[in-house]
Amino acid sequence: MKIALSILSLLVIIYTILCFINIMLTWIPGSKFTKFGRFISSICDPYMNLFSNRGWFRIRNLDFSPVISIGLLSILSSILGGISGSVKVTFGSILAMILSMVQSILSFVLGMLFLLMLIRWIVLLVNHGQTNSNSIWYQIDSFLTNISRKISGIIARKYLSYQTSLLISWITLLLVLIVSSQLLRILMGLCLKIPF
Secondary structure, three states: OHHHHHHHHHHHHHHHHHHHHHHHHOOOOOHHHOHHHHHHHHHHHHHHHHHHOOHHHEEOOEEOHHHHHHHHHHHHHHHHHHHHHOOOOOHHHHHHHHHHHHHHHHHHHHHHHHHHHHHHHHHHHHOOOOOOOOOHHHHHHHHHHHHHHHHHHHHOOOOOOHHHHHHHHHHHHHHHHHHHHHHHHHHHHHHHOOOO
16 A cells, blocks of 8 residues: 555656646747647646636736646645655644645745845835836736735735835735744644544
C-alpha cells in the first residue's frame, strides 16, 4: 500500500511540474502552438480549466487560478507522500499536512503581496509619488489601490493618500503573516495530538 501511495505521489509531482511548464508556456508568445506546447496543453488544460473558468480566482487583470491549481496538486502530493512515509496514518496527521500546505500557500500569496506593496511604496517614495501612465506601475497600482484602501480602511476610517494606505497595508500584512503562521502552527500541533 505504501509503495502504491509513493508512486501516486510521484505521479502527482510529475503532473504538477507539467502544469507549471504549461503555465510558463503561456508567457512565451506562440509556444502553445508548437508540437510540445499542444502536447502539454492536452494533458494539463482539462485540469487547469477547472480553476480558470471561476471568477473567484481573478482580481481585475490578475488571475490566481494557476497558483490555486498548482497549490492543490502540491497539497495532494504532500498528503500522499506523508501517508506513504509515515508509520501511522491518523486523521490528525492528514489535517496537519493540509494545514501545512494552506500555510505555505497563504504565506506565498500574502508574502508576494507584501513584497509588491513594499517595492511600490519605495518606488513612490523615490519618485515623489509620480507615476507615468505608460509604466507597469500604473497597472500594478490599479490592482493594489483597491486592496490597500480596503485594508487601510479597516484601521483608519478616514481617507488616506495612496502612499499612506500602502504603508498601513504593508504593516498589516506583516502582522497577518506573523500571526497566521503562529496560529496555523498551533493548530497543526493540536491536529497531531488527535488520537484517531
